[in-house]
Every structure is written in structure tokens, then in C-alpha cells.
Amino acid sequence: MENKLTIYNTLTRKKELFEALNPPHVGMYVCGPTVYGDPHLGHARPAITFDILFRYLQHLGYKVRYVRNITDVGHLEHDADEGEDKIAKKARLEQLEPMEVVQYYTLRYHKAMEMLNVLPPSIEPHASGHIIEQIELVKQILDNGYAYESQGSIYFDVNKYNKDHHYGILSGRNLDDVLNTTRELDGQEEKHNPADFALWKKAQPEHIMRWPSPWSNGFPGWHCECTAMGRKYLGERFDIHGGGMDLIFPHHECEIAQAVASQGHDIVHYWMHNNMITINGQKMGKSLGNFITLNEFFTGQNPNLKQAYSPMTIRFFILMAHYRGTVDFSNDALQAAEKAMSRLMEAYNAIGRIQPSAESSVSVSEFKGKCYEAMDDDLNTPIVISHLFDAAKVINQAVDGNAKLTASDVAELKSLFDTFLFDILGIKAEEGGGSGREEAFGKVVDMLLEQRAIAKANKDWATSDKIRNELTALGFEIKDTKDGATWKLNR
């Protein structure tokens, strides 16, 4: 297939033409959530970013196997392999089995992603379901001499690795930087070097999530899962690995080291990272009091929110920025996104009202090409959106009779929106809180019945019967009582 897609490769620090290793197949791995809390904006942004890539690659004709994992074991509170397992801690606090915590928050995550119209990945492997694969990975690294055992745990030997390879190739850090910024924490004495990271941790007696291994009853280090599962489902070399920028170091740097140390070469061709999200200019964090879950956005139930924002508003807002730029959430910005999206939707809905002319007074043929150009330019969704606004302007002019369009140009505009706004950007029509609509419509029925009552009072039986008969035909059941008419819609 002809292809002009370029994507920014974090590894080479430049935009590169995307060339699939094994076309038409594309293998893509994205780091999914650690499921110990409600999904928030930090989950939504990578999910939406790589959903766009998933959709666009498929639109271009690739067959994409998209793997996004669920981290349910081994992700400790501190990056330096210390602290409690995040899932286990939540389970302890809530007096649950860790896998009950996993099930609960995985379902919440799935629900939120569905509301955001994020397509499910092709495979969604759980870290706890791939302990054997992780143990095999650790064995290979040990066999190749890049890891050592220490009191039942296995650590990656960063110094040794860095002599033969380049630790820091992705993040641009060098080992001295890493050492200077590594905190000395309790329990680090097991490591030969503070920069070393755990491949397997011996479980403390109170640790519930544990499995047998050649070294100890324990659990895998956090970085192992993605290397092991990516390789299992996408092979020893695959096209794309994505995630948030915050994962570049240590997580993805360590993944590269694990891959090279185990199989002699890196697995991933293109490393892609989305930028972070701030709230009113500040980093989002539970301790900062500005932590907003997706569900709170959808319902408006958070003191930082002036109103509820629909899932599509959140999605559209995220797409109004390029994925490598920062996004700052504020009520003003969200309200602006809401208005902008509804202007596009209104223009789309108005297309049917255009009266086609024999010839067009404006040109619409270049819109699609421009949108493809923007998508091919490292998924530049804000530029795609700006072209859609230009197209919306043409539609509105034509609706108002200030521009002429042929029938085929009208069809072209509809196809433009269908392709880019709906299929590729993944925006969908919302019914704006269904019950609110039902309520408004219900009052319209009351108003119509009031008109019928007035007609009856005026002995205008023709009108009153007509209203009743038409309502009945639509499935309404009307009952006249001494206090007026009541109704019910039987469909």
C-alpha cells in the first residue's frame, strides 16, 4: 500500500516514515493501566492517542494486532523497586483479594474507555497471567550474564549491560545521571548498584501475590511484563511500542535493556510517547487536591468542575492538541471544546438541508487531501480539526444560500466528516444524558395534550381527535382522567 505516514520515534528523536516490518501486518504494544484506582485523564490520553493510531493504520489498510496490557502485579509504589505492590496495598486497605481489586477496576476502566469510544485492543494480557513467560525472560537474561541473584531476588546488572550496550539509549540519560538521581531507599543493599532494577523479587511472608520460581517464591519486576508479553504476542521484533512520556524512564529504558540482554537486539522499531496532562497548569495528583476521575468529568461531581463534560467532549478536547504537546485542562478550555465539537456536529447534521446546485461556487476537493496530510504528519489531529472547521464553514454558507455546491460536492463533504471526524478521530453523536432528553420530550407531550384540552374546551373535536389518534399511532397510550390526560409511550 502507498503510505506517507510519518511518526516521531522517541528512540531516534525525529519523525520517520512509517514502514511496517511485515506489511500488511502491524504489531503495536501500548502500556495499559495499573488497575488499583478509578481511571482518570492520565489513562484517557494514551488510550485515545493510540486509539487514533490504531484506527488510522486500519483505515490505511493495515491489519493491526494491538496489545494493551493490564498491570495487576509487580508495580510497586516506588520506581526503585521498593514499597508495597499497588494492587496488594489497595486490597489490604479494602480487605479484598487482590484479584477482586483487579476485576473491579478493570471493569471500571473498560466502561470509561467504551464511553470515550476507545476501541478495545486485539489482546489485553494480564501481567499476573504471564508469570511463566516472565520467568523465562529472567532465565535468559541470567544465562546471558546480565543479571545476578541476591537473597532470592534477581536484579538486572546495569553496569555490565552498559559496557556492552547503551543503557539510556531511549531516555538520553547516561548511567552517571541515573546514579546521581537514584534515591537510596531501604532494602537497596541487595543491589550491587543503585541503578540496578529488579527482574524477580522474593516475596515477603505477608505478600499474597506470589508464585514459585527457580529462585524464590516471589513475583516479577514491573518492567518484565511488557517485554515478555510484547514478545509473546507480537514476536521478537515488532513495529510500535507506545505509552505516556512518564514511562520513558525507567520503564521503557528497562524494557529495551531486558530485550537486548535476553535476545541480543531490541524488539521495537518505533517508540511513541504521548505528553502529559496538567490541570489548571498544575501536575495532577491525589496529594495536590486536583485529581479528577473520568467519571467525575462525566457527571460533574468534583469541586474543580463547573459542569459535567461528556465523554466526547473529553475526547475532542484531547484531540485538539497534538499528542506530543501538553494538554492543560480547565473549565474554560473544556467549555470551548464542547462548543467547537457541537459546531462541527451541527454542520454535519445540516448537510442534508443543502439544496444542490448545478455547479459549485467554492472548492471542496482539497479538504480530504489536507486531512490525510495532517494525519500523515505524526497524527496531527488539531490540524485535521481545523480543516473540518473550514469545511463546516462551507456547509453553513451553503445551507444559508451564500455558497453553491453540486450534489457530488455535498456528498464529498459528508464523506469527509464520516471518514475523519467519525471513523478516524472516533467522535460519535451523543444523546446528551438520555434522561434529560426524555424529560424534555415528555414535557412536549404534555404541551401537546394541553393543546388538545384547549381544543376540547372549544368543542373543536376534529383537532382533539386528530391529536389523540396520531399519538396513539405513534405508540402513546393516552388516558383521560378527571385531572386531565395522562400518557405512556409503549415502545
Place this chain on the structure above:
Amino acid sequence: MENKLTIYNTLTRKKELFEALNPPHVGMYVCGPTVYGDPHLGHARPAITFDILFRYLQHLGYKVRYVRNITDVGHLEHDADEGEDKIAKKARLEQLEPMEVVQYYTLRYHKAMEMLNVLPPSIEPHASGHIIEQIELVKQILDNGYAYESQGSIYFDVNKYNKDHHYGILSGRNLDDVLNTTRELDGQEEKHNPADFALWKKAQPEHIMRWPSPWSNGFPGWHCECTAMGRKYLGERFDIHGGGMDLIFPHHECEIAQAVASQGHDIVHYWMHNNMITINGQKMGKSLGNFITLNEFFTGQNPNLKQAYSPMTIRFFILMAHYRGTVDFSNDALQAAEKAMSRLMEAYNAIGRIQPSAESSVSVSEFKGKCYEAMDDDLNTPIVISHLFDAAKVINQAVDGNAKLTASDVAELKSLFDTFLFDILGIKAEEGGGSGREEAFGKVVDMLLEQRAIAKANKDWATSDKIRNELTALGFEIKDTKDGATWKLNR
């Protein structure tokens, strides 16, 4: 807590008072789907049956840990440990990775269960995610002398087991029966005895789903997963194990043998089994041409269906039979269920129209007691439903003025429906194809605008302005064009 719940224990072949091993906690394990095809009635019935039990136990105050597994490896086409793995076969036919098949059909299953208002279980473990636990189980059985290795596979030694214990205790079969009905299939020569079953199978070279083990690269026998995962999440003894009757032999019989052979005693206190479903009196099967998926029921897209049946109609229909009785699906029976359910819903919706009296002319106090009695009698949902019909009759009489009810009796009736119809039976109000409602409501808006046009034509400005202003206040945007008024609902 006081408790009169009795349940039929397949193991003892009688109804027994339910006594939790560790109150208020209850551990419940139910066999979930093998995810290689779309969910059908055979999936709906056990899911709904044990959803009722899950809901009722929680209603009684128990804290239930409900484990329902996903079988994604090891379930072969034939019970006698032969044939292709069901998932792997589907993956081969569709040229997918087996876990892509698992992901696709697991999501379809979850969606269907959500539509049927089946609550998600507390933990939903995948067989492929618990290979280590299954290997540990096999090791224990080998260590205890109840299994043997043969060409890299491990088989359970049924003869040896039956000398010390009772193989057939659940199904009532004896070993001679089993031997007489076991088919001789290719590859059975590895077994010492045709009744033996696989605990671990060495993988053929073409087999994708394989893991290392002390015996071979291979995969676990189908029966292992439930024993290993049940024990992991619910402990060495737990309260309830459920599933369809078709699983009693060999699956559950083998689970008991594995548990006893590995830990010296059975795990499960109460074994519960739902009966099967027939379609127009016939067994349902792909080869019989009467196979109907749940989605086909919901959409009506199957030549055997005269119409679409909503998820709640399917649920209500299943609950109209006791779970240990057979259920025969036919269009007539489904239509009857649809009507019956809607009579109950209408009665519930009419409760608000009852004018309370100073005293009641009928007694409503015994309804709840009778419903509890029915639920306590081995979850007798059809009897619960019959009591709700009696209550609906009282409601309708009161609405029509043919019976008197005090305000507190009216409240009691509402509480009866809330508790039994909604909370315990899990029926919920349906909006019968939302778009159909929107369409009907939309036409009502058109009708009202027509009334406004008539008012304008009559120069009745007061009416026409009133209608416009009220619509605007509700969020409708009205545009007067030369072809009449158009509208849009902005909410």
C-alpha cells in the same frame, strides 16, 4: 444471621439447609464460558441462575466472593482428551492469535451478560493465566500417586483413585459404566485405562498454546483449571460450586477426584447444577440448525425467531422456570413471557396512581413472606413471580377503585417489587430500543409545531408565542423557514 435458605445439593441428591463454612463470607465458584463463539442460551442460563443466587445471598447479608472463570485453553473438542483445542481451532480458522479470539469473544460475552443484567463476578480468572497453579496441582496429584506420566503427558489414574476413594460420587456413575461408555479414540494408547483423564498434555509441534513444565512443553487438561483457580481464590474448602448439568460428568466428577487426590478431601460443600435448554423441544446445536445466539434473540435476526426479544424478556423467561427444570424456548413461550413481564412492570408503574385510603380492603402483608419462602426453597423463582402477579392484581384493583389500600400498604407493595422483581430477580426497566422512542417523541414535537402554525395562521399570537417560548425553555432550538419550522434539541 437467621437463614432458612435451602439448596439442592447434587452431591447428596437432596435439599439441604445452606450453612456457610465461614459466615458471613460465602465462596462461590461457577464454570464460565469457553470463549470461542458467540454467547447463546446455554451461556445465559447458568449465568442468570447463579446471578440470582449471588444477589440473594448478598440480600441475606452474606459477603460473597463469586469466582467465574474464562476457559481459554485446554478445552478440547472431545471429552476424551482428544481433538483440537477449541480456541486454537477457531484461531486457526480465522487466522488469528488464539488470544485475539479470547479477547473478542470475552468482550461479546461481557456485553451480553451486561444486557441481561447479570452482575459481574468478583473475580474472573483465565485458565491460561493460571498455568503455574495448575502445574502445582498436577505435581501434588503425582506425588500422592494418583497420576502417571506417559510420553510427556500426565494422566489421572482413575482405577487407583477408585480403590481408595469413590470415583462417580457426584454423577452416580460407577467405573464400569464409565468404561463401557468411553469411546476408543486415536491416541488413547497413552492411557493405562480409557477412563483416565489428562492433567497435562504434551503439545504437538503445531500447537501454539504451550508452556514449559517438568514433563513437557504442553498445556493443562481442561478439568485442572477449576480445581486450581477455585482453590487459589476461595481456599481448600469453599461453599458452592455451580454450573450446567452437562458439566456433572466428566468435568465436575474429575474436579472432585483432583481435589481429593491432591489435598485429601473435596473442596466443595454444595454442588449446584442448572438444567438444560431446548428449542422447540429439541436439543440446541449448531448441526441441528436451531442454534440461536443471544444477540440474535435481541435483534430478531434468526429464521427461527418471529420477532426480537429484549434481554429482560429472555431473563424473565428463564426465571419463569425453576433452575432445575428444563426450559423450552419457542416463540409462543417467549411472547407469553414478554406480556407477563410487561404486566408486572405496568402494575409497578401504576402504584403511584393509587389513592391511599384510611384502611385496606385487602391484605398485602403476606406477600413478602411468601416470596422469601419461595426463594428459600431452592431459589424457586417461578413461585416468586406468581406471588408478584397476585400483588399486581391487588395494585390494579386499587388503581381501578375496586380495592382500598392504606398509604403504608401501598408502600409495602412498592417495596415488594423493588426487592423481589428488581433487586433479587434482577429485572430492570427497558427503554425498548431508544431510537424508536426518540423517533416517536420527535414526531410529537412536529405535531406541536403544527399546532403552533395553525395558531399563527389564525393570528393567535399568544398561543404561538407560548409554544415557542416553552420549547425554547426546554432546550429546543426552533427555526422558522419558508417551508415551515425546524427544530433541534440541544441537550
